[in-house]
Amino acid sequence: MTRIAPTALYQEVAERLRQRIFAHELTPGTWIDEQKLAELYGISRTPLREALKVLASEGLVELKPRRGCYVTEISRQDLDDIFPLMAMLEGRCAAEAVGRARPADIAALRVIHDQLEAAAREGRIDAFFEANQEFHRKIQELSGNRWLLSVIQDLRKVLKLSRLHSLSLEGRLQQSLDEHRAIMLALEAGNAGQAEKVMHDHLLSGREAAAKMESALGKSA
Numbered sequence: 130m131t132r133i134a135p136t137a138l139y140q141e142v143a144e145r146l147r148q149r150i151f152a153h154e155l156t157p158g159t160w161i162d163e164q165k166l167a168e169l170y171g172i173s174r175t176p177l178r179e180a181l182k183v184l185a186s187e188g189l190v191e192l193k194p195r196r197g198c199y200v201t202e203i204s205r206q207d208l209d210d211i212f213p214l215m216a217m218l219e220g221r222c223a224a225e226a227v228g229r230a231r232p233a234d235i236a237a238l239r240v241i242h243d244q245l246e247a248a249a250r251e252g253r254i255d256a257f258f259e260a261n262q263e264f265h266r267k268i269q270e271l272s273g274n275r276w277l278l279s280v281i282q283d284l285r286k287v288l289k290l291s292r293l294h295s296l297s298l299e300g301r302l303q304q305s306l307d308e309h310r311a312i313m314l315a316l317e318a319g320n321a322g323q324a325e326k327v328m329h330d331h332l333l334s335g336r337e338a339a340a341k342m343e344s345a346l347g348k349s350a
Contacts, residue, residue: 298342308331
């Protein structure tokens with residue numbers, strides 16, 4: 130019988146680089162110094178290059194012929210293209226979650242929503258952001274649709290390349306909370322159509338807030 134091999138080295142390297150990109154230690158547009166990274170991790174360049182291929186397939190880096198590898202830069206047009214897709218996909222997740230979630234699932238989601246309420250009340254933006262991520266992830270999980278989940282996860286990875294957090298925009302925290310309340314109410318009421326609509330509108334509202342922040346930063350630059 131063939132033994133199951135441990136996680137391939139290139140997968141571990143890919144995960145380390147992925148987390149550094151998400152943390153913006155490797156910022157968008159940064160050239161990836163393969164030799165330096167290989168020395169840092171104590172590996173040959175072969176598993177490193179395999180790791181970079183994985184990240185390229187996820188849209189996190191770009192492999193440019195004769196120029197090397199660069200962390201992907203996400204443009205305003207990219208965001209304008211991605212958010213409507215996210216709105217459509219996450220809206221569908223909310224609708225499917227209504228049909229599949231059990232009362233205990235909705236109760237667990239309410240606990241996460243209560244964390245959102247507390248973070249907003251105390252003005253803890255980072256805590257609100259984390260609870261927000263968990264709230265969306267839970268709804269995606271409750272949809273029970275692994276294909277939707279896979280596509281959404283891929284798109285969210287790309288969105289992490291953007292360093293703009295619209296929650297710091299004046300009034301956006303309360304607006305986002307109100308939108309989450311509407312989503313929660315629709316799910317508790319078992320209204321699939323309403324859940325889909327308010328989730329869809331919530332994602333587009335997030336893009337609108339981010340666009341306002343972009344404009345504000347552009348004017349102050």
